Amino acid sequence: MVDMEKTEKRKYVRKKSNFKLSSDWITQEPVDYEHKYYILMDFIKYCDDKIDKFELYPLFSEISFHLANLQSISNEFKYISLDKKFKSVDDEILISELKFLPIPKLNDDDLIEFNKILKRAGLKIYEYFNIVKALWTITYDSVAINLINKDDIKDFNSGYFYCEIDNKKYLWSFTCGEPGKLKIESKIETILSYSNETKKRFKTILKDINYNPELPVFEIKVSNNLPLEHTLLPIFKRKVVTYIMQSNTIVSLKNS
Numbered sequence: 524m525v526d527m528e529k530t531e532k533r534k535y536v537r538k539k540s541n542f543k544l545s546s547d548w549i550t551q552e553p554v555d556y557e558h559k560y561y562i563l564m565d566f567i568k569y570c571d572d573k574i575d576k577f578e579l580y581p582l583f584s585e586i587s588f589h590l591a592n593l594q595s596i597s598n599e600f601k602y603i604s605l606d607k608k609f610k611s612v613d614d615e616i617l618i619s620e621l622k623f624l625p626i627p628k629l630n631d632d633d634l635i636e637f638n639k640i641l642k643r644a645g646l647k648i649y650e651y652f653n654i655v656k657a658l659w660t661i662t663y664d665s666v667a668i669n670l671i672n673k674d675d676i677k678d679f680n681s682g683y684f685y686c687e688i689d690n691k692k693y694l695w696s697f698t699c700g701e702p703g704k705l706k707i708e709s710k711i712e713t714i715l716s717y718s719n720e721t722k723k724r725f726k727t728i729l730k731d732i733n734y735n736p737e738l739p740v741f742e743i744k745v746s747n748n749l750p751l752e753h754t755l756l757p758i759f760k761r762k763v764v765t766y767i768m769q770s771n772t773i774v775s776l777k778n779s
Contacts, residue, residue, distance in 0.1 A: 542581075542605075543566060543585065544562070544569075544585070546588070546602075546605040549596070549640060550602050550627050554629065556640055559644070567647060570586065570651050577749050578753035578754060580612045580753050581613065581753075583655050584613065584614075584615070584616060586648060588603070588616060589648050590649060591603065593644055594645075597641060597645065600626050601623040603621050603622070603623055604623075606620075606622075612753055613756075613760070662755075663758055665745060665746045665747050666743060666744070666746075666759065667743070668742070668743050668744075669741065669743075670741055671740050676737065676738065679699075679767050681696070681698040681738055682738040682739035682740060682741065683695065683716070683729065683734055684697065684763055686743040686744065686745060688751065689748060690720055692719060692720070692725065693717065693718050694718075694728055695716060695759075696714050696716050696734075697713045697763060698711070698712045711760045711763065716732050717732060725742070
């Protein structure tokens, strides 16, 4: 529950947001349960549509943010402001991009309404977070990754990964931070270097794009036909980051 004594004077500043549901939706006027419930259910309808299409991004990022925001309001009496333009559908939200602001000051009637909204929204967002998280885990576990040139690698900061989906072959080049500084939420930039229905082997395709054989090349296999941009590619990128992090950990342990 929100304690009015721990809130500050209300400010009405609409923040820019790339989300379906704005980052400050719950603190905006009017503080009315029925009005906020309508906004919440409109967002839930959006979630249902994305779930039906199995489009996990940017849905997973957004619903994770809103859950964290509601928890911050309940526990710290602060809401999270996010003013970010996403470069891709799965662009990670970094701690440095968040601002924790005091909850606007509320009168007694508004406080009662606000707490009703907070309770209802918390339960619904948590429910849908668990649904999307479960779908994310199923998808992540269904994707296999294999490094095909282990003996030739000189640098993990960049490389390539490829996959065949519905008889169409895709090859991406990627760049990321220094392996020793990577985290699971680290940003990884990708460029689609090849996309075509072809009988060419990936070994030939790599040569066609003049790849660097001293950089890692990952083979990725999927067991489900899911949306590429909004689901599979974001998972591919996280698989690559995780593999590099684990490889770096193994090297560090061997050298210690």
